[in-house]
Every structure is written in structure tokens, then in C-alpha cells.
Amino acid sequence: MTTTANDAIRNGVDTATLFATLDAVKSAPEAARFQFRAANEWISGTHNRGTIHGYFGVGEERTHERVFQFDADHPAVLVGRDNGPTPVEYVLHALAACLTAGLANIAAARGVRLTSVTSTVVGDIDLNGILGLNPDVRNGYQNIAVRFTVKGDAPADVLRSIVEQSRNRSAVYDIITNGVPVTIDVATN
Amino acid sequence: MTTTANDAIRNGVDTATLFATLDAVKSAPEAARFQFRAANEWISGTHNRGTIHGYFGVGEERTHERVFQFDADHPAVLVGRDNGPTPVEYVLHALAACLTAGLANIAAARGVRLTSVTSTVVGDIDLNGILGLNPDVRNGYQNIAVRFTVKGDAPADVLRSIVEQSRNRSAVYDIITNGVPVTIDVATN
Numbered sequence: 001m002t003t004t005a006n007d008a009i010r011n012g013v014d015t016a017t018l019f020a021t022l023d024a025v026k027s028a029p030e031a032a033r034f035q036f037r038a039a040n041e042w043i044s045g046t047h048n049r050g051t052i053h054g055y056f057g058v059g060e061e062r063t064h065e066r067v068f069q070f071d072a073d074h075p076a077v078l079v080g081r082d083n084g085p086t087p088v089e090y091v092l093h094a095l096a097a098c099l100t101a102g103l104a105n106i107a108a109a110r111g112v113r114l115t116s117v118t119s120t121v122v123g124d125i126d127l128n129g130i131l132g133l134n135p136d137v138r139n140g141y142q143n144i145a146v147r148f149t150v151k152g153d154a155p156a157d158v159l160r161s162i163v164e165q166s167r168n169r170s171a172v173y174d175i176i177t178n179g180v181p182v183t184i185d186v187a188t189n
Numbered sequence: 190m191t192t193t194a195n196d197a198i199r200n201g202v203d204t205a206t207l208f209a210t211l212d213a214v215k216s217a218p219e220a221a222r223f224q225f226r227a228a229n230e231w232i233s234g235t236h237n238r239g240t241i242h243g244y245f246g247v248g249e250e251r252t253h254e255r256v257f258q259f260d261a262d263h264p265a266v267l268v269g270r271d272n273g274p275t276p277v278e279y280v281l282h283a284l285a286a287c288l289t290a291g292l293a294n295i296a297a298a299r300g301v302r303l304t305s306v307t308s309t310v311v312g313d314i315d316l317n318g319i320l321g322l323n324p325d326v327r328n329g330y331q332n333i334a335v336r337f338t339v340k341g342d343a344p345a346d347v348l349r350s351i352v353e354q355s356r357n358r359s360a361v362y363d364i365i366t367n368g369v370p371v372t373i374d375v376a377t378n
Contacts, residue, residue, distance in 0.1 A: 012233030018268045025320055032316035036278045040285035042306035044201025045297075048289040050282035052274040057316075058266055065271045068278075070259065072286035077247055079207050079294070082254045085241040087287035087361045089225045089257075090279050093239035095371070096229035097261035098276035100237040102319075105268070108234075117231035123369075127221035127246075130291075130358045131214055140363035146373040156377040163375045169319045172276045174329035179368035180312075182284070184335040186352045188345040 013108035031058045046080040047073040078127075088141065092121040095146065095172045102166035107152060112162060114152040121146045144176065202297035220247045235269040236262040267316075277330065281310040284335065284361045291355035296341065301351065303341040310335045333365065 008016045025032045034057040042048045052068040054061065072087050074080025085093075096119045107114050123144045129137035150159045167173055197205045214221045223246040231237045241257040243250065261276050263269025274282075285308045296303050312333045318326035339348045356362055 012236070014234075014268060021268055022320060022322070025317065026322055029317055029322065032320065032322070034314050034316055035311055036275065036281060036314065037309060037311045038278055038281035038285055040282070040289055040308045040310070042289050042293060042303070045203075045293055046290035047201070048286055048293075048306075050285055052278045052282060055264075055278075062264070062266065064264060064274065068274050070282055072282075072290065074290065075244075075251070075253060077251065079203060079210055080290075085253065085257045086225065087283045087290065088364070089227055089241045089244075090283035090286065091361060091364055092225060092227035093229070093241060093259055093261075094276045094279035094283065096227055096239055097237055097279065099373070100229055100231050101235035101261065101263065101269075101276065104231060104234055104237075114231070117237075119229045120226060121229070122224055122226045125223050125225065125360060127223055128214065128218055129363075130360050131211055131221065132358060133211070133215055133218065133221070138363055138367070139358060140360045140367065141369045144369050144371045146371060147376070148373065149376045151377065159377045160375050163373065167373055169321060169328060171314065171319050171329045172280060173371060174318075174327055175277070175280055176364060177368050177371050178327070178329065179366050180330045180333050182333045182335060182362060182366050184288070184337065184352065184356055186349050187336070187338045188340065188348045 010108040010111070011104045011114050013105055015108050018105060018109065033057070043071075043083075045073075046078070047071065047083045088123065088125065091176065092123050092144065095144065095176060096121045098170045098172035099146065099148070099163070099166050102170050103148075103150070103162055106165050106169070107154075107162050110158075110162065112152055112154040112158060114150065116151040117148065119146060119148045199297040199300070200293045200303050202294055204297050207294060207298065222246070232260075232272075234262075235267070236260065236272045277312065277314065280330075280365065281312050281333065284333065284365060285310045287359045287361035288335065288337070288352070288355050291359050292337075292339070292351055295354050295358070296343075296351050299347075299351065301341055301343040301347060303339065305340040306337065308335060308337045
């Protein structure tokens with residue numbers, strides 16, 4: 001069952017605002033230029049803390065409503081103290097979050113009411129790469145597998161097509177599958 | 190000034206354990222096969238929550254010492270409620286965290302005592318891609334720039350070479366710059 005077109009809030013998505021935002025960007029494409037940022041401070045060993053607050057978008061400097069901070073570390077088996085997830089686990093979290101957010105928006109735009117969306121993301125990695133023990137092994141994940149369970153008021157093929165469209169429009173899926181150029185500058189003392 | 194070779198804890202890194210771990214993996218390379226995991230549950234709109242706890246490594250199922258949970262959302266300007274960072278910001282955090290952890294380990298292994306490591310990571314993204322308004326614009330970041338400030342008891346060229354080696358051995362840098370194949374499966378109802 002799909003909902004009626006005048007159902008303004010669907011899946012917690014304000015569809016009127018969503019469509020208005022699309023129209024606004026259509027008429028002023030430069031509004032869509034964003035810069036996102038993270039800061040990081042080393043604490044000890046593999047333990048460090050990231051801070052996410054400011055960003056640029058829709059023509060001006062902005063801040064999130066609060067400062068977000070996240071610790072990262074290695075577990076003891078990887079010579080850390082387990083004060084936070086490993087950096088590579090944050091990558092899996094980012095992928096699930098991006099696909100899920102897109103899924104909710106796309107379902108809302110298509111008039112589909114979702115009742116439940118859960119997912120697991122697993123990444124296989126051979127640490128002989130980052131340990132420098134085997135030059136034939138890459139540093140990063142060999143592969144990543146996402147498994148969604150999606151429930152809602154629409155047939156299975158419609159729900160699947162919504163996941164497919166979310167993949168087609170996912171920033172993190174694009175970053176992870178296609179790569180992004182990264183520059184690193186270093187200042188000292 | 191570099192520290193003496195018998196300085197077992199350096200930069201908070203237990204170098205004896207670090208070298209013992211390297212030796213252990215050298216003699217049993219299959220111990221280095223890890224699988225990391227994240228789960229995610231949709232809450233409402235672009236708001237969802239990731240959970241990181243279990244992983245596989247050194248031949249067995251393991252768990253972090255506690256369950257890590259992180260909310261993701263979009264800010265209001267992107268039709269969300271700002272309950273957490275955006276998924277793409279978590280990617281920047283992961284990159285900074287990975288390079289920083291590597292840097293501390295590599296400095297410790299080389300006998301360099303670090304006093305301070307901070308970084309900022311910025312990613313430029315044109316949302317005309319994910320909004321589906323311009324087929325020539327990619328969904329993900331156009332580019333990512335990392336800026337480190339590294340202080341420690343070593344000359345600038347040594348500190349820079351440690352950052353360079355961390356880049357050479359970074360899992361997240363490899364994932365982001367070279368890409369990883371991702372599969373997506375969907376179960377419904």
C-alpha cells in the first residue's frame with residue numbers, strides 16, 4: 001500500500017521541504033557546493049579523538065547544532081586499548097548510514113511508507129598488508145558486503161528498487177567503490 | 190632527540206608487544222585475517238544509528254570491550270534533524286584516525302617520541318550529484334585534503350617521513366583512494 005501524495009511527512013521525511021530543496025538547488029546549483037570537515041587530536045598510542053562541527057554549504061559557513069566527538073583506537077589484540085572502534089569500522093558505519101538515509105528519502109519521495117530498515121556491513125581485511133609483511137596484500141578491505149532487511153508498505157520488488165536507487169545516489173558508496181584523490185600536507189614544530 | 194631502544198612504552202605504544210605481534214603474524218600469516226562489522230538501524234528520516242561490537246581476528250570471534258553506538262543524520266539544511274554527523278563526515282573522521290594511529294605506531298617503532306599530533310581533513314562535495322540534478326557530477330567527494338601538524342623529538346624531515354610511512358600503510362587511505370568492491374543484498378518482509 002502506498003500513501004497519498006498529500007502526506008507531507010513520510011518516514012520522518014518532510015517531503016515538502018525535500019522537494020522545495022531540490023527546486024531551490026535546481027535554480028541555484030552553486031548552493032549544492034559543500035565542504036565537510038573533521039578534526040583529530042592524537043591522545044596516546046592508537047587512541048585519538050575526532051571532532052566534527054563546522055561545514056560550508058548553501059553559500060555560507062555553518063555548524064552542526066552541537067559538537068560531535070568520537071574516539072578511535074585499536075583493540076588489545078591489535079596493540080591498542082579499545083577506547084573506540086577502529087578507523088576501518090567507522091568506514092563501514094558510514095556506508096550503512098549513507099545507504100539508509102538515502103533509502104528513507106527515496107521511499108518518502110516515492111510514496112512508500114517504511115516500517116523497518118536494518119543492515120549489517122562486513123569488511124574482510126588481511127592485516128599482512130598494513131603490517132608490511134606481504135607486499136601483495138593491500139592495506140584496505142579486500143571486499144565489503146552489505147545486507148539490508150527492509151520492511152514497508154510496498155511489494156518486495158519496489159523495496160528492492162528503492163535500495164538500488166539509494167546505492168545509485170550514495171555519496172559514501174561512490175567514495176568507497178570509486179575512490180577519491182587525497183592530498184596530505186604536514187607542518188612540524 | 191630520539192629515545193633509547195629499551196624504552197618499552199613510547200608514545201603510549203607498547204613497542205615490545207608491537208614487535209611481538211609482528212613476529213607472531215610473520216610465523217602464522219592467517220592470524221592477520223580480520224573481518225570488521227557494523228550494524229545499522231533506521232530511526233526516522235535521515236536519522237539512523239550504527240552499532241559496532243563484534244569482529245573476527247587472530248582465528249576467532251571477538252568483541253570490543255564495550256558496544257559502540259553512533260548516530261548519523263543530516264543537518265536541517267539537508268532536510269534532516271542534525272542528530273549526528275552526516276555519513277560523509279564519518280569518512281573524514283576515519284581517515285584522520287587511521288593516519289594518526291599509524292603515525293604513533295611508526296614513530297614508536299622508529300624511536301621517535303611524539304609530543305603532539307593534530308589534523309584537519311576537509312572534503313569538497315557537490316550535492317548536485319546525490320540530488321540527481323547533474324549527471325556529470327559524482328555522488329562522493331571530488332577531493333579530500335588532510336593537513337597534519339606533528340611535533341616531536343625529531344627533525345622535521347624525520348617527522349614528515351613518519352607521516353609518509355603512515356600513508357603507505359593506512360587501511361583507510363587505501364580504501365578511499367583506491368576503492369573497494371561492495372556488494373549489497375536485500376531481504377524484504
